[in-house]
Amino acid sequence: MFALQNDGTVAAITAEGTLAWTANLGQQSCQSSSLSLADFQGGLISQCDAHIFKLDGITGQAYPTYTAPNQYSRLAAVHTDGTLFVVSSEIANGGGFTSETATVIGVDPITGAEKFRVATAPGGAARSYGSLIAGDGYFYFPYAGRENCGDNCELNHLKVLRVDSAGASAIISVIDWQSNIFNLMPGEVGMISNADTGVLLSVKTDLDSLFI
Numbered sequence: 001m002f003a004l005q006n007d008g009t010v011a012a013i014t015a016e017g018t019l020a021w022t023a024n025l026g027q028q029s030c031q032s033s034s035l036s037l038a039d040f041q042g043g044l045i046s047q048c049d050a051h052i053f054k055l056d057g058i059t060g061q062a063y064p065t066y067t068a069p070n071q072y073s074r075l076a077a078v079h080t081d082g083t084l085f086v087v088s089s090e091i092a093n094g095g096g097f098t099s100e101t102a103t104v105i106g107v108d109p110i111t112g113a114e115k116f117r118v119a120t121a122p123g124g125a126a127r128s129y130g131s132l133i134a135g136d137g138y139f140y141f142p143y144a145g146r147e148n149c150g151d152n153c154e155l156n157h158l159k160v161l162r163v164d165s166a167g168a169s170a171i172i173s174v175i176d177w178q179s180n181i182f183n184l185m186p187g188e189v190g191m192i193s194n195a196d197t198g199v200l201l202s203v204k205t206d207l208d209s210l211f212i
Contacts, residue, residue, distance in 0.1 A: 089102050127186075
């Protein structure tokens, strides 16, 4: 197992309770975000700002670092085959909207190189709701998007981007509704793995302003 220390280092502990190695993650100097996730191959994946790298589980040596596109990028999940899923966002303003265009990036942790990039549907993501790798092996990323459909009119969409560890993808439309421009996106979208057959979504929104 891995024990994170207050000084920004990590200690690898063997099954016998002895210290295998220590490494510096540099997370004390992170300006925007830091995260550490154990992978399914005995190693540790670490993020500091836009820099993401793997530590070997046996030696503690670092593999080449992947530098994500911007400060809004985050390590979202680690696949059982080792593939890292990174979500990178771009914020834009225009047409009376503030929109987020999200891209799911697959990264090879051994080489630090990108395997693929998959973007959300046109219109971007006005709001995202987390992500997970379900029991069927796919990465799921739910998001709400919106388009201007005229004076005081907004066309809203709730979609799920599904991506496998090779980059094959599909966009699943969950629900569409029309509202005035002051309508809010769904306040809560919950998601759990539905065994090995996909995911189950729960959506909480303002039904008084929902027109389907």
